[in-house]
Amino acid sequence: MAPIRALCDARGIALIEDCAHCFIGEAGGRPVGAWGDYAIASSMKFLPIYEGGATVSAHHRLDGVALRSAGAGFEAKVALTSLEKVLRMAACRPCARPVAAAARQRRSLEPRETPPRDGSCARAGARLVG
Structure with a gap:
């Protein structure tokens, strides 16, 4: 992940880390989800919840993100x-x-x-x- 993070930083591109298949873990000595500007995860792949997930960021505010049902x-x-x-x-x-x-x-x-x-x-x- 370090080379991808460096590439995004060099070009001013936001890195969105998809953690849908790795709820808990580590990559390159850092917790999964800690590499990206944003990290997203799906609860339905690990928990008996049919709809739901998480979007987190250690770098950006998320209070303007609109949440919607899957439909x-x-x-x-x-x-x-x-x-x-x-x-x-x-x-x-x-x-x-x-x-x-x-x-x-x-x-x-x-x-x-x-x-x-x-x-x-x-x-x-x-x-x-x-």
Whole structure:
């Protein structure tokens, strides 16, 4: 990262450090996110949060940055992904029991483990939340 930082400094270019796939770590003896003028990170790659992230800067004020939702298209993707997970769990008898119980009790499900995408079960299951 040092050569990239030096290049940006020499040409007066802001360095935006994308930390989407490295939530915690170190590069070249400095914490990830410390090289850039700005650093951005995605929470959904590490936490069970479908929308969110962070923009930080040790050099510039961020109070003028406008925050916006990802929009209806992203919300639809989240809904379809969640439905797909429930349908995969419901296709397996051991996994279907907590799905049916949650539906009867109008409670949420929290997957213990993501079932395989190939349709097989691996007995991932789920537990009731709330």
